[in-house]
Amino acid sequence: MNTFNTYSDLTRHMERLGLFHMNLTLDRMARFHREHGRFSMPIVHVVGTNGKGSTSRFFEAIARAHGLRTGLFNSPHFVSPRERVRVNGRMLDREEWVELANAVMDTPGGSDLTYFEFQTCLAMLAFERHDVDVAVMEAGLGGRFDATNVFAPGLTLFAPVGMDHEKILGPTLEDIARDKSGALHAQSRAVTGPQDSAVMRVYRERADSLGIVLDSAESLAEVPPQSALGLRGSHQRENARLALAGWREFVRMAGRESRSEAEAEGLRRAFVPGRMQFIDFGGRTLILDGAHNAHALTAIKRALDAEGLVPDALVFACLADKDFDPMLPLLQSLTPGPVLVPGLDNERAGDARALAERIGPKAVPVSDIAAALGSIGPELKTVLVCGSLYLLAEFYTLHPEFLTPQP
Template sequence: MRFEDYDSLKRYMNDLGLFSMDLGLGRMEAFRAEAGLHDAPPVVHVVGTNGKGSTSTFIESIARAHGLKTGLFTSPHFVTPRERIRVNGRILPREDWVRLANRLLSLSCGSRLTYFEFQTSLAMLAFCDAGVDVAVMEAGLGGRFDATNVFDPFLTVFTPIGMDHEAVLGDTLEEIAQDKAGAMREGGFAVTARQKPGAMRVLHAQAAKQGGRFIRSEQSPLPDCPLGLRGAHQRENARLALVAWQHLAQGLGLPPDAEAEATGLKQAFIPGRLQFAQLNGCEVILDGAHNAHALEALRDALDAEGVRPGAVVFGCMADKDIASMLGLLEAVTNGPIFVTRADWSRAASPENLAEALPGRAEALPDIRTALERALGEPGPVLVCGSLYLLGDVYSLYPRLLNPSPNE
């Protein structure tokens, strides 16, 4: 099989199934062996439940501010899969995706890769092809069997671990942490953010078992400088990223540069993380908080900013702890809550969400209708609950994907 253009490649990836999973690293190990990857860059592997995308973005931005050529692999995407792979902050041209995909399918293992494995492999080919100095790779789900875990990391970074994907990772925080701790390497180097006690015990035990260095970031100083990402929780993500960067820089033999660190923290941008924007003359806050832990952080961030949404547009996946999420949602606003569904098969139905919030929530069929209703309410409108729901917003208003929304 050979792709002639990006549209045919996109159809192929869609046919693989966005949510298809087949746990195990056998296919990725086959890719690593067959692809060679002799010029593979040092990898910073970012694992956890919440804050992975933001932390990855901070690390990449700091590295780029130091003059390094960077690779960044994140997920999910909002509008196009091309958002997942960036070199020096820019998405790859469609032609590069086609060329690299054809190279990937020329390998005997290529046609057996799942959706996420295919894109993870393509990302590493892109980074090797571009000759990046460092590759920051965000884990998709879990740690031990995540496709990104096949590349031996220079550094493993743990963002806060919470309850998520219980059906796959385990029913308790400790079970989930154990899976994510599986990303550590024997004799390796790991940095962690503040964790709940159960998760921290698991990470400490795994680090001791592996005989590696294990650093906690929460007591490290963070310079008093502006951050490109808003919210009190982003300060903890920035702190974790900065500690990770400083140990990475030391390993790469780079001298300390406080000015470049501050520049990287200031220039970091990722859509959908407490993003304030204007739509039709109204203020909108876009946040991909997709579980109870993330909604708690969103609530605290809004309180710290002194912002009280006048209305909320909400939608989430059906496999989430919906009762906890809706309880937190009620505390965020005194105004109406418009529930809708993201354009994904796993999305919870608006009717079920509305039934769980009698008298507070109104079910609407799609994001366009929900936004039209919400924008008529006084005060800012908060859109949250799922990165896929935000993807529907960005499909309607793609300019909001840029750091400067007028671009």
């Protein structure tokens, strides 16, 4: 019997589950996996604090350029949950989402899943239905208890770890690394991008305890300096190298061959909205970036400096539960111009006026993203928009055309 007859029925169910509701165990996911039966497609798990979304997209694009049928699960979404599940680079239509959601609910335990778990299971059913050659699963905020961690991937890629979600994962970098190291599994392979030395100690200890190899991306791949990347910013070269190293390990394990021209094509075609995305917006340049912690803000500052770019203005907002103090000096260094602080329509959002006061005298609170962009004078030609993925979501809701690559 169908639980959902329409996509609207489904979205109402997901809203009831609550986007921010978490229950950190793998019991519900393990039951779903057990009741459904083991998924047979190869799984590549991408874990980290910053860069895991870009790494996932680079890997998926490289695989697709080699002719593989790909599945990609990533989060969060900006406008529609359908953005989270893609087969061969395309979202599934609403009717298929309803069919897959009913299949999730028909599996014993499906009705007990949290928001993220529900979508993780839906993605796996989609990839099974479309008989993908590889499923690229981006973890949510953790590792050990992340819903994506129940499927025992053959390959795990570790993007850089930084301070974020401390209230959930722990107050220190080692605590966060320890949680993410829980994504390592016996009889699997793993590759890591550059990490803080404290993070690497935790990862090495975990890998040694399992008797598995943890390779560094640097030892497996190099992105030629002349290679064009679909994602802009100097930090993306490390994400691209991690994806390329992971791909080469994947084909070695699968007995396939990698072709340099297809590798280059995949790196060039990868696209993620909101990752140092430059758009022409009414005669000015907007730089949209999801940087929402000190680690990510450092990366975008370095990327802007590398291109000799100093934004004329900044639009910034962040959630109230973020550790703002380490971000403050970075924010103040990003632009000599005004900082517009819009309110966010989000239950976790802080007060825009209080945030503006903390930033300093050049910060001005405004009602929303539209008001922020509308209040910037015509002489300010380059504007950086960052601080929260939910801020970008509000922009893309108003301008969904920028969710796809522009010609």
